[in-house]
Amino acid sequence: TTARSSPTGSAPVLVASNRGPVSFNRQEDGTLALRRGGGGLVSGLSAIDDPSAVWVCAALGEADREAARQAPDGRLDRAGHEVGGQAVRMLDIDPETFARAYNGVANSTLWFVHHLLYATPTEPAFDAGFRTEWQAYEAFNAAFADALAAEAAPDAAVLVQDYHLSLVPALLRARRPDLRIGHFSHTPWAPPDYYRMLPDDVAEAVLTGILGADRAGFLTRRWALAFADCCADVLGAEVDREALTVTHAGRTTALGVHALGADADFLRERSHRADVEERLAALRAAVGDRRTIVRVDRTELSKNIVRGLLAYRHLLRTRPEWLDRVVHVAFAYPSRTDLAEYRAYTASVERIAGEINEEFGTEDWQPLILHVNDDFPRSLAAYRLADVALVNPIRDGMNLVAKEVPVVSDAGCALVLSREAGAFAELGEDAVTVNPYDVIATAEALHSALTMPTAERTERTKRLAAAATALPPQQWFVDQLTALG
Numbered sequence: 001t002t003a004r005s006s007p008t009g010s011a012p013v014l015v016a017s018n019r020g021p022v023s024f025n026r027q028e029d030g031t032l033a034l035r036r037g038g039g040g041l042v043s044g045l046s047a048i049d050d051p052s053a054v055w056v057c058a059a060l061g062e063a064d065r066e067a068a069r070q071a072p073d074g075r076l077d078r079a080g081h082e083v084g085g086q087a088v089r090m091l092d093i094d095p096e097t098f099a100r101a102y103n104g105v106a107n108s109t110l111w112f113v114h115h116l117l118y119a120t121p122t123e124p125a126f127d128a129g130f131r132t133e134w135q136a137y138e139a140f141n142a143a144f145a146d147a148l149a150a151e152a153a154p155d156a157a158v159l160v161q162d163y164h165l166s167l168v169p170a171l172l173r174a175r176r177p178d179l180r181i182g183h184f185s186h187t188p189w190a191p192p193d194y195y196r197m198l199p200d201d202v203a204e205a206v207l208t209g210i211l212g213a214d215r216a217g218f219l220t221r222r223w224a225l226a227f228a229d230c231c232a233d234v235l236g237a238e239v240d241r242e243a244l245t246v247t248h249a250g251r252t253t254a255l256g257v258h259a260l261g262a263d264a265d266f267l268r269e270r271s272h273r274a275d276v277e278e279r280l281a282a283l284r285a286a287v288g289d290r291r292t293i294v295r296v297d298r299t300e301l302s303k304n305i306v307r308g309l310l311a312y313r314h315l316l317r318t319r320p321e322w323l324d325r326v327v328h329v330a331f332a333y334p335s336r337t338d339l340a341e342y343r344a345y346t347a348s349v350e351r352i353a354g355e356i357n358e359e360f361g362t363e364d365w366q367p368l369i370l371h372v373n374d375d376f377p378r379s380l381a382a383y384r385l386a387d388v389a390l391v392n393p394i395r396d397g398m399n400l401v402a403k404e405v406p407v408v409s410d411a412g413c414a415l416v417l418s419r420e421a422g423a424f425a426e427l428g429e430d431a432v433t434v435n436p437y438d439v440i441a442t443a444e445a446l447h448s449a450l451t452m453p454t455a456e457r458t459e460r461t462k463r464l465a466a467a468a469t470a471l472p473p474q475q476w477f478v479d480q481l482t483a484l485g
């Protein structure tokens with residue numbers, strides 16, 4: 001693994017992330033079908049018009065693994081599988097190692113810590129099973145560091161993404177000290193008292209892993225400072241909270257704050273295509289002339305969908321003037337269904353939704369429309385139609401739904417926004433603020449949002465859209481590269 005002498009590759013810019021920009025599905029005839037992913041990172045990287053850039057990601061399922069095995073050197077064939085001119089290298093990691101690293105450590109441990117999701121009297125319990133998962137996480141991170149070290153040209157810039165890959169910066173620096181390395185966290189960061197729940201060696205390894213980078217990026221100053229606080233508390237690192245730097249073991253890592261914004265050009269164009277218009281017409285027919293409260297999330301514990309539904313129920317129970325005058329359109333898309341907690345949560349969402357329709361529904365009025373199958377054009381249609389958008393996460397790195405709705409909205413939309421979402425730092429002033437744990441306060445916030453005067457709603461939506469698009473994905477990406485020097 002030492003490698004000052006190891007041969008270098010030819011990529012001047014590299015991105016590394018667990019979930020890559022493409023994935024494969026096996027079709028009925030046995031062939032592999034390619035799917036392109038969306039999101040800020042994909043549009044961000046498209047700003048780099050350099051065909052020798054490489055994106056390293058993990059094969060996430062059997063179809064991905066087979067595609068990766070068929071590709072020469074694990075590189076996906078440029079003609080068929082390139083994304084915005086860049087090559088994708090999908091790592092064929094053995095399924096057991098992948099499952100332990102992804103489900104066991106990344107999604108059950110680090111995600112839970114950063115989003116404060118544990119029910120602490122019983123969870124977490126770091127036992128022998130966890131140690132096996134942690135070893136897999138180390139191997140998973142080492143596989144990424146090896147691939148990046150092999151692909152990177154001398155002095156290349158490498159942008160490592162998120163909590164799946166927190167050990168990569170330090171591992172990569174050991175292999176290739178010539179590289180300029182950035183890490184970016186798309187999640188919140190836990191405060192030290194909570195973070196210290198991790199076993200001491202794990203808590204230290206995650207921090208020193210990221211400190212292997214020249215720059216560590218965060219979505220808000222709040223998360224950057226929480227990271228700095230953990231470095232001071234756990235490592236005894238020297239922290240400059242003004243300059244946003246962390247010095248540990250003789251090296252200084254700069255912390256960056258890059259508040260990823262919505263992609264206005266893409267959203268405005270995409271939300272007026274025929275498939276969206278079609279779905280908008282169907283939603284309009286279902287809602288009639290009633291008001292619409294919209295939410296769109298992955299069915300994710302931190303998104304707080306259950307308390308959102310309880311708040312809607314409380315609104316209907318306590319404010320009968322809304323009976324038959326409002327419809328809650330809730331899209332809760334499947335996510336991380338390998339985890340039992342997520343399956344149970346999905347069941348709760350469906351159960352409470354059923355109870356609400358049972359309690360209040362009439363022959364002409366279905367108070368809640370819940371969809372659990374993913375459909376992006378339908379989400380855009382709901383964004384256009386919404387009178388109120390409900391974004392009430394317990395804790396969220398940013399939350400792009402809060403930023404996308406005001407950009408796409410046809411007639412202005414009142415935003416009910418949790419003060420614990422990263423987006424709150426930029427959007428809080430023009431949103432109706434909620435404490436995500438307070439169901440009654442959330443119901444009251446829905447009521448104020450529903451009764452907001454039209455002119456005020458329009459003005460606020462304009463300001464929200466401006467704030468939401470201040471840092472488009474392309475600029476977000478270029479800023480990070482520039483900051484690396």
Ligand code: G6P
Binds near residue numbers: 019335
């Ligand atoms: C969050 C994380 C991403 C992740 C996404 C979807 O936004 O920051 O890294 O890709 O959730 O989760 P999944 O487990 O499906 O990749």
